[in-house]
Amino acid sequence: MTVSQESPTGAANSNATKGNEKLDSMTFVLFGATGDLAKRKIFPTLYNLFLDNKLPDPFAVIALGRKNFSSQAFRLHVLESLKIFSRRFPENTDSTETFLQMIHYHSLNATDNQGYLKLVDYIKHLETVLRIPENRLFYLSMAPEFIDTVTSNIKKSGLDSINGWKRLVIEKPFGFDLSSAQNLNNKLGNAFDEAEIYRIDHYLGKSMVQNLEVLKFANPMFQDIWNKENISNVQITASETVGVEERADYYDQAGAIRDMFQNHMLQILMMTAMQQPKKLNSKEIRKEKLKVMEALQPLQKENICSSIIRGQYEAGAINGIPVKGYREEPGVESLSKNDTFIAAKVLINHPAWYGVPFYIRTGKRMKEKSTRIVIEFKKKLSIVDAKDSDKTIPNLLTIEVNKEGISLQLNIKNPETNKIEPASFSFSANNGNTPAEYELLLYDVFRGNSTFFAHWKEVELAWKWVQPALEAFEKSDCPLHTYPAGSLGPVAADQLLKHDGFKWW
Ligand SMILES: NC(=O)c1ccc[n+]([C@@H]2O[C@H](COP(=O)([O-])OP(=O)(O)OC[C@H]3O[C@@H](n4cnc5c(N)ncnc54)[C@H](OP(=O)(O)O)[C@@H]3O)[C@@H](O)[C@H]2O)c1
Missing domain, CATH: 3.40.50.720 (NAD(P)-binding Rossmann-like Domain)
Structure with missing residues (x-):
């Protein structure tokens, strides 16, 4: 792979060129x-x-x-x-x-x-x-x-x-569904070219998300195993402890599926699943991201409700402090059927990923605030005694997006007991001085680098993928599961994985 002049990550750039890059x-x-x-x-x-x-x-x-x-x-x-x-x-x-x-x-x-x-x-x-x-x-x-x-x-x-030159930066939300997003984009196209538009998805500004490419493609130990031969499933979680706060007007219409899933979660999915680009530049990275979206197995009418779990929080407690249920929140309809939690199983019809489920979940008023990606590796224990193999745990690579850390869970033999035990190795990528998301993103806009902005084609394909779910939700075709505030979400979200022999990490 050739690494082009263009910096692959704002994070790397911020240290390497501090004060050196000449901006227009x-x-x-x-x-x-x-x-x-x-x-x-x-x-x-x-x-x-x-x-x-x-x-x-x-x-x-x-x-x-x-x-x-x-x-x-x-x-x-x-x-x-x-x-x-x-x-x-x-x-x-x-x-x-x-x-x-x-x-x-x-x-x-x-x-x-x-x-x-x-x-x-x-x-x-x-x-x-x-x-x-x-x-x-x-x-x-x-x-x-x-x-x-x-x-x-x-x-x-x-x-x-x-x-x-002229450039345009716009914030989310970009459309309310597929047709409104297409309309908006057509209108934008009258005044700005796609290359001039920077659609902010602040999850793409998170330094660990930007680091995914480097982690995958600059480390041979991961480069060769990032595929269906070695990975059994991938889990992407973005949980929040806060409720709807003062945003009920918007959120009660949008729900978790529009507010988080269609944009941030699918962007993280693209970044996680994309294959090695020819070069680490904007054009090639976007090309690979697009291949992921094009390969997402579409939702079929008959499997929407088994592939996507909707939830809404009820009263509960966060860190021991009682909190209201969603329907009691100011500004929320008393019989609101809006989702505050979404979990989905996504399959990617790409030779690298055939048969590997990607599980995605996001919700409000959950037990902890966390954004993380967990890669669960397949168990391949040919040299371990059969009697010991059931004591092993799968290798896990966890990327803590907000805490800016990486941990690796491995099996090791305890010299005292002579038994196989799990061991976790953690590494912090936060030196206490990491630029904030918007700093990385705006600096990229200044230097005309659109790598970490959502391209229209990605946004459109993301809307296309969720559109059947939006329609099913609208008609109340899928059940709305409840979960107590402060929990890990509805039980049905656990069943989604259990059905395939996995569990959320
Ligand atoms: N706030 C956040 O944390 C956040 C996070 C992510 C995305 N966003 C997105 O960012 C955008 C801005 O959100 P916000 O929270 O900053 O909204 P906001 O607090 O309601 O601010 C809206 C701004 O628009 C101006 N405005 C409203 N009507 C106007 C008019 N007719 N002519 C000129 N200016 C007008 C207001 O200024 P005047 O009142 O002085 O006219 C104000 O500066 C939205 O798209 C939102 O979805 C916000």
């Missing part, structure tokens, strides 16, 4: 700058990139919202969010001030066509004064219903008629 100067046009995501993630991300010398120079942020702020008042608002949400505290220094001075607030109602013309003038003025070439990055941190309005106005107003 640009204007960062942030729609929704007064919102929650901007406050929690986007400004803290920009600040940390600034501290790491990973912002272009010169660089300007045009912060947009309907509210009225002077730029100076808005900078104070940003400073307050940095104090709460930045991984590094903004000290009262010249450096913090330099960062804040890059931010310029401009009021715009996104539905006001005339307002975009004023924005064009404002950007041109800033570009001239700050000597920034016409490279424009548009970040849409607004509700999805604005995507079409904003992108078509970008085009109509001439905001995109520039000498340099």
Whole structure:
């Protein structure tokens, strides 16, 4: 395999090229700058990139919202969010001030066509004064219903008629089902080419997910055994202890299947199952990811409810503290049939994976917060005495995505008892200074690397795969199992594996 110039992972890149990579100067046009995501993630991300010398120079942020702020008042608002949400505290220094001075607030109602013309003038003025070439990055941190309005106005107003490049960053959700996603993409296509669009799936920004390629393809000990000959099953879990929080309006319509499964979980599946690309670059990695999605065995009407388990939490306790059931949560319909848990068995019709089940589960109000991938290897014990073989456990490779660690479970012989026992070896990939997901992702946008963003074809195939399940759920064809808050999910999710002779790890 040839490793191209392009860095395979943001993580590797962040250490190797700290401050060294020359980025194009640009204007960062942030729609929704007064919102929650901007406050929690986007400004803290920009600040940390600034501290790491990973912002272009010169660089300007045009912060947009309907509210009225002077730029100076808005900078104070940003400073307050940095104090709460930045991984590094903004000290009262010249450096913090330099960062804040890059931010310029401009009021715009996104539905006001005339307002975009004023924005064009404002950007041109800033570009001239700050000597920034016409490279424009548009970040849409607004509700999805604005995507079409904003992108078509970008085009109509001439905001995109520039000498340099333009890029567009958009947040999830991308569509509500297959046809709405296709509609949205068609509209986007009128203003931006696919190569200019960066669809954020923040799970792809997690350093352990980005590390999967390196782990698999840079280590011969895994490279040759990542297939059906050696692996019996793969388990991908993303469990949360939180409930629906303040997002009931959205979540009670979306459910776990749209909120987590269609995007984050299927992206992790692609990253885990993809075969070795010809090169570790964006184009080749995406090609391999796509092959996984194309090979997913489609859901058939008759097996949907046995392949996908839906659940909803009831009252229970998290860490000993009683919590309400989903239907009692503020903003949730009292008879809601929405899923807060999904477990699925997925088969991949690819020569590397024939017959290997991939089990995926995700849920709210579960026992622990964890995102992990467990690779269970086949037992091949020809040299162990038959009488000892039933005492062995399968080898497990566990990738802890949030805790940023890897562990390997092996069988060893205890010298004292002379018996075979399981032993676990763990390794932490977190040196305490790992850049946050959004830092890795935004830095990639700055350097025009789309490896860890969802390509439209991946998104479309993911919707195609879940669409029959959405329709079955809509018609209440599949049972909605309940589970107590603080548990591991419905019993039916355990049966899914038990049926195949496995269990969740
Ligand atoms: N928050 C998160 O943690 C999170 C996580 C993942 C994805 N997302 C996604 O990120 C996007 C933004 O979410 P959010 O939580 O930041 O939403 P939010 O807090 O509701 O913020 C919405 C932003 O849109 C602006 N806005 C609303 N109507 C406008 C209009 N007519 N013209 C101009 N600006 C308008 C608001 O500014 P004004 O009120 O000043 O007009 C505000 O800045 C959504 O797509 C969401 O799904 C959010």
